[in-house]
Amino acid sequence: MENYNQTSTDFILLGLFPPSRIGLFLFILIVFIFLMALIGNLSMILLISLDTHLHTPMYFLLSQLSLIDLNYISTIVPKMASDFLHGNKSISFTGCGIQSFFFLALGGAEALLLASMAYDRYIAVCSPLHYPIRMSKRVCVLMITGSWIIGSINACAHTVYILHIPYCRSRAINHFFCDVPAMVTLAGTDTWVYEGTVFLSTTIFLVFPFIGISCSYGRVLLAVYRMKSAEAEGKKAYLTCSTHLTVVTFSISLRSPTEGQGSGCFYTILTPMLNPIIYSLKQGGDGALTRVSQRICSVKM
Secondary structure (H helix, E strand, O other), X not given: OOOXXXXXXXXXXXXXXXXXXXXXXXXXXXXXXHHHHHHHHHHHHHHHHHOHHHOOHHHXXXXXXXXXXXHHHHHHHHHHHHHHHHOOOEXXXXXXXXXHXXXXXXXXXXXXXXXXXXXXXXXHHHOHHHHHHHOOHHXXXXXXXXXXXXXXXXXXXXXXXXXXXXXXXXXXXXXXXXXXXXXXXXXXXXXXHHHHHHHHHHHHHHXXXXXXXXXXHHHHHHHHHHOHHHHHHXXXXXXXXXXXXXXXXXXXXXXXXXXXXXXXXXXXXXXXXHHHHHHHHHOOHHHHHHHHHHHHHHHHO
């Protein structure tokens, strides 16, 4: 076994890919997923900006979700791919802090944004007359700004702590990125107080949004069931509900201090790829693609 104990301040990322054919296959697969996520999320942002039919609060929030997913996967995969290609597993102290900050900030912002999207659908179905007021452009901007700011504050607090604790043991992180729970296990001091703050942070950014989403869509589906005239809107709300609950449920079940690298792959790599596919099929993105394509063809002619 390699000895990764060192005297420098750099960390060592043990990585995801074993030095074998299986590792090469996994590397190619991850790169393919990464490219799909980039294309999918960039396409969603472009379609929403070009198609005037999608200039609504729901799609405005959805474009922000794509932006978060785009940055989310870009924070992890390029460094991981570079390490595999060059055989260099080290990451600087500062680089590790930057990666941890953006990972936590984007994750927190995404959880709050999903709760905002649930609120949007709740108001659209249960209070359609008040929708223009409760989901005005100003409200959407406040929701998005608040998600980014709160997520960044939370990330800053965790990053500052994790970079100031003493590391008396090996600096080899048993992960493919600088994940805070994996770094805490390397600490040379008692971290039980910090683990309590991690629990509180998880409750705020995952459990509370999950409860809010569940309650919002529960009432939406109940209202739709009682109003047969809203059948079309009900189907859209149901599909949105299932998507959001799936994302948040996996987030809660996987983002724990004992998570493995396999589960880490799901919420850092697979989810950013799946979100644009799900929303483009369920939320009318396919129709937007057709309209934008026809507009481009008419301009060329």
